[in-house]
Amino acid sequence: MAAQQIQTKKRAKSDLREICERLFVETGLSAKALSNTYPVTEQTISKWRNDTSRDGKTWDEKRQEFITAPANIRQVLMDELRKVAEGSESSINVKDLATIYKVIEGFSDKVNTQVVYSVFKEFDNWMSDQDPELALQFVHFHKLFLIYKAERE
Structure with a gap:
């Protein structure tokens, strides 16, 4: 019975790790935000974030790959445009933003x-x-x- 409880706890921790990784990589949530939302400490998230034993990549590397995937570039840039339109500071140079927007249009599904x-x-x-x-x-x-x-x- 004790062995079964240990397995259940390990599985729950593994599931929690997968959820945190996905949120970190795909939505950009910070370790602090994750620890405030889920029953896990920032230190544990930091360990998970830097652990390459599962697939050879850190969460930061996976986040970079996710952000720069062609399918996601448009969304990232559109989010940046939305922030600017709402009056927030741009984290991208405005001139660069204009150039990047032209690139977005190049990814468009529309045919000229x-x-x-x-x-x-x-x-x-x-x-x-x-x-x-x-x-x-x-x-x-x-x-x-x-x-x-x-x-x-």
């Missing part, structure tokens, strides 16, 4: 209007061979969409 135009043109030419009347309807809507898209850019 010129590419859309080229695809529509190729499609419309193909469609005119298939069904000329239907092709005219497509051309009309393609034109409307291109105008809409150009106005948004």
